[in-house]
Amino acid sequence: MSVPALPGSPDVAWQLFGHFLALSLMSIGGAITLVPDMHRRLVTDTPLMSDADFTSAIALAQAAPGPNVLFVALMGWYSAGFVGATTSMIGIMLPSTTLALFVSRWVASRRHWLSVRAFQAGMTPVTVGLLLATGWLLMPSPQGQLRAWLLAVAVALLVWRTRVRLIWLVATGAGLGALGWL
Numbered sequence: 802m803s804v805p806a807l808p809g810s811p812d813v814a815w816q817l818f819g820h821f822l823a824l825s826l827m828s829i830g831g832a833i834t835l836v837p838d839m840h841r842r843l844v845t846d847t848p849l850m851s852d853a854d855f856t857s858a859i860a861l862a863q864a865a866p867g868p869n870v871l872f873v874a875l876m877g878w879y880s881a882g883f884v885g886a887t888t889s890m891i892g893i894m895l896p897s898t899t900l901a902l903f904v905s906r907w908v909a910s911r912r913h914w915l916s917v918r919a920f921q922a923g924m925t926p927v928t929v930g931l932l933l934a935t936g937w938l939l940m941p942s943p944q945g946q947l948r949a950w951l952l953a954v955a956v957a958l959l960v961w962r963t964r965v966r967l968i969w970l971v972a973t974g975a976g977l978g979a980l981g982w983l
Contacts, residue, residue: 814881815888818888818892820842824839825896826896831869833932836938840938849880850876850879856939862875874887874889877889952974952977
């Protein structure tokens with residue numbers, strides 16, 4: 802068993818690259834579905850980040866315009882600076898992007914196959930489960946959990962039963978968070 806490298810050392814950048822490279826191929830539904838394993842690795846197993854920095858990296862990247870995967874660069878930055886941010890992004894993007902390119906071309910030519918349609922339908926519950934695990938990990942303190950669940954159910958019902966624009970729901974959630982409701 803190897804000793805974990807110190808935050809900011811060159812070894813950390815290589816560890817981040819290897820970890821995100823492996824995670825990349827499991828990112829069904831996007832990199833956000835991998836947050837529980839990222840938390841385990843970066844906060845629990847090798848304390849390269851604090852829990853507060855981890856949550857802040859996700860919140861900041863989700864609030865910023867641009868790709869959803871930006872939080873990976875922030876995690877690399879917190880762990881090993883610029884080199885960590887760069888290696889983390891290359892690690893998370895290279896395999897999944899290459900695979901997605903080839904698979905999307907293959908699927909497009911075989912869209913009518915029953916096995917292709919079944920596989921696509923079967924991936925929906927996997928993605929939902931991974932997103933629920935991410936939500937569970939990012940859940941606020943025990944005092945705010947009931948309110949967070951109530952808000953999640955209310956938003957799900959609003960999205961399902963109305964045509965309210967999602968930006969208004971995001972803005973409402975941000976306002977409730979700013980007021981300390983969560």
